[in-house]
Amino acid sequence: MQKLLTTKEVAEILRMRIETITRKAEQGLLPAIKVDGRWRIPEDRLEQWFKEKESASPMGIGQKQFRPITLKTFKLGASDSTYRREEIYQD
Numbered sequence: 575m576q577k578l579l580t581t582k583e584v585a586e587i588l589r590m591r592i593e594t595i596t597r598k599a600e601q602g603l604l605p606a607i608k609v610d611g612r613w614r615i616p617e618d619r620l621e622q623w624f625k626e627k628e629s630a631s632p633m634g635i636g637q638k639q640f641r642p643i644t645l646k647t648f649k650l651g652a653s654d655s656t657y658r659r660e661e662i663y664q665d
Contacts, residue, residue: 578607578614587620 579587581595584604588595596613599606605619 577617578609579617579620581613581615584615584620588624 581592581599584590585592585595595604595615598604599613599615604615605623606613606615608614
């Protein structure tokens with residue numbers, strides 16, 4: 575029989591909060607089953623899920639992707655008007 579991990583064990587392995595693991599299990603984003611009202615994650619399916627996520631992400635797991643932004647320049651000094659985000663940032 576395969577080993578079933580608790581949400582706490584998976585949270586420690588993935589360095590996430592237990593609540594995050596539970597939410598991912600409820601949403602079907604993590605391979606989990608409910609046993610007596612508690613979420614359990616089969617160890618072999620977790621390893622497979624982790625490998626799939628790692629290969630799907632070009633930067634790897636846990637690394638954030640940033641996109642450059644360009645800021646408009648303004649004269650120094652007080653301004654009488656209010657600017658919206660769209661007027662300041664050029665995404």
